[in-house]
Amino acid sequence: MKIGVYFCNCGSNISGKVDSQQVRQLLETRCDAAYFKTCELMCSDDGKAYLHGExxxxxPDRIVIAACxxxxxxxxxxxVLSGAGMNPYLMQMVNIREQVAWVTSDVGRASVKAAALIRGAVKRVGFHRPLEMKSIEMSPDVMVIGAGPAGLKAALTIAETGRKVTLxxxxAVIGGQPVLYEEVFPNLxxxxxxxxxxxxxxxxxxxxxxxxxxxxSEVVELYGFYGNFIAKIRKAPRYADMNQCIGCGECIGVCPVDVKNEFNNGLDNRKAISxxxxxxxxxxxxxxxxxxxxTRGEDCRLCEEACPLGEGIILFDDTEVILERHMGAVIVAVGASLYDAGLIPELxxxxxxxVYTSFEFExxxxxxxxxxxxxxTRSGRAPGSIAIIHCVGSLDAxxxxxxxxxxxQYAFKFNLMVEHKLPGTQIHHLHKELVYPGKxxxxxxxxxKENPNAVFTAYQDIGTLHITAAEDGILITNALSADDPIKADMVVLCPAVAPSKDSGKLNEILGTTIDSLGFFEELHGRLDSARSKVRGIYIAGACQSPMAIQQAITHGMAAAGYAPSGIVGGKRLEIEPITASVDMDRCSxxxxxxxxxxxxxxxFDEQNRKATVNEVLCEGCGTCIAACPAGAINGNHFTNDAILAEIEGVLA
Amino acid sequence: MSEGSTTGGFEPKIVGFLCNWCSYAGADKAGGAQKSYPPNVNVVRVMCSGRVDPQFILKAYKAGADGVMIMACHPGDCHYKEGNYKALARHRILLRVLAEHGIESDRCRFDYVSAAEGDRFIKILTEMIDAIRALGPIGIRMILPKI
Known part of the structure; x- marks a missing residue:
């Protein structure tokens, strides 16, 4: 096997600290290189042309490049190798700049170290095999889970590229949490x-x-991988024809059933049809x-009879269906909820x-x-005084x-909205900290602060606040000012934004990860907050971290830009060849x-009782290779043989 | 006199298994800062510390290493989610096996170096060299099974 070694001087970066002539001499023993050549600046256009010509x-059968x-x-x-018709994996680089030249003060010892590393590479490269990129077909379409601001923006952005989106x-409604709010911060x-x-x-x-x-609808199963996911979606019956109904609402008024309205947090009633x-x-x-x-066996048809379009719009025999959809990527945008303030009974x-949560107050x-x-108030009185408790369950171990x-932000918004609705109402802000970053x-x-009826009071710890019933309202005692309890007619709790209840379940279905706080975990907190750790599954909005509408929408756009970038219609998905592979004969x-x-x-191939590697999902880390007790798994390009040879070489 | 020595004294030979994403980048960072350190460590790059098979470490001793370092991403930072935890667990177990063969735990160090921690890379490497210098050459090569 003809192995050629190229030593890059990197201008004077390497040649000033490593003596290439000494390295050449050292490599005359214990090294099987066929030749050793130096080059001035291999990464320059001239250097690349030189390598191409070489x-x-x-x-050569294999190439070792000692450079950066x-x-x-x-x-x-x-x-360059590819361009010259040589398989690019038949090359090994040796890092003699960052890890030798720049860090070794003695030229002699630097040269010895460089020679040792080159010996390792020469030994190793003999075990390199030509590897080819593979490719498979993929779907350019996307599924977005959650129709709040982040999900909607993502769905719309992707739809505008001509792709199909399953939202x-x-x-029963889209718009997420904000459609339930009258006005939003910062400008109402x-x-x-x-x-x-x-x-x-x-x-x-x-x-x-x-x-x-x-x-x-809910995703109940997801299988497949980047480029080719298949989702099973359970769609509950709506009992109304989405395509024909004109939304006049005639059917609602006639319904004889009253139930608590969850959209108003149970503060009023709705009908069974709503x-x-x-x-x-x-x-x-x-x-x-x-x-x-x-459901109770009565043959009530009042809603159907009230429908001005006649029969066929209300569909009593509508049933649950399981739909299957094929897509190349998934965006999770399921939002967040509020921390359960009921866990702090003193409130x-x-x-x-x-006493209301901020959702209820909205x-x-x-x-x-x-x-x-x-x-x-519940008794129908206009409140003379409202206490808004910030930091409920936040900043608290x-x-x-x-x-x-x-x-x-929304607490200050409440202040202004209350001032508009009922001027003169006393507003107490009880807070641990106050934050207002941003332009x-x-x-x-x-x-x-300018509201003459607003009072700001700090409290130390949520446990030092006690909220009790008073004769004509509510009494709040604060340990920091125990002698001066606050009287209020309404109390609004502003709890921490917490992961939504179903995050854990969905996380299991998707095979993603959640962080220690329960939010969907991003690939990297700063660099990659819109990607999950599973290739092809993206995260957007408050399911990743507490965030405001503006950030959620921007995050949705980020995911929408990211998700389709790799899955393009008509293109095939390229698969990196550095993956693990199973030797079927050795696998137990x-x-x-x-x-x-x-x-x-x-x-797991149940029929043959053997492990199988999905090359699209495999990222090539090699953990399985080190774990296999039978030595039946090997990693392309990082084979045991190659690494063992390199170890032997660097110590030769 | 061995090739690595300028004084004729004992110069430890150490193999460092560095993961591509954090610790190898950390070593490059030390290089970028042009901070000089002793040339006793020869680095073998792996994609993930989780790839480091215990037999690589035994092979290194067999081939003449006086010490081995496995460097990984910090907990929670692994490019492959959790390969560093696998490497940590394997290292713990391997230390017990090494002890049975008379190889001191200081000869096999596992540590974390991020891509930004050039100084930390140098600190760990220097400590390792000093520790091995104190222990002397390994001298157990013959009793290890053939790998």
């Missing part, structure tokens, strides 16, 4: 009006034909069959009727809410240690490899 002239770090120019030289939403814009154009685009816009909206809230989209009611009289949530402020936007970053965020804080079927694989890339 490959043609010398026709392979992290810098391995790709460069691999492309899976658990609830009307939230439904703000979101409506986007919702309308999704439902009726130019690219709506590319988006399949599945409401009342539209969630005024302005909900899609504008098609759904029947809550658990509550419908028909009185659920015990005192006028609905009380909303014109589509239970009171039509009239601010009043016993609950959630982080700051959610949005609660102060627009200070405004609301300033307005709240013990499945240890399956346990250690971080990518679920190893499957």
């Amino acid at each position: 490959i043609a002239a010398e026709k 770090s392979p992290r810098e120019h391995e790709g460069t030289f691999m492309r 899976v939403e658990k609830r 814009q009307c939230a439904p009006c703000m979101l409506e154009p986007m919702l309308d685009e999704i439902l009726h816009g130019e690219y709506a034909k590319n988006i399949e909206i599945l409401t009342l 539209l969630s809230f005024a302005g909900a989209l899609p504008n098609v009611p759904f029947i809550d069959m658990a509550e419908c009289l028909r 009185g949530l659920g015990r005192l009727p006028d 609905r009380l402020l909303s014109s589509t809410g239970p009171t039509g936007g009239q601010l009043m 016993n609950h959630k240690e982080y700051c959610s970053g949005i609660c102060c 627009e965020e200070y405004f609301l804080y300033r307005r709240a 079927g013990c499945r240890v490899c399956m346990l250690v694989c971080p990518y679920r890339a190893i499957g």
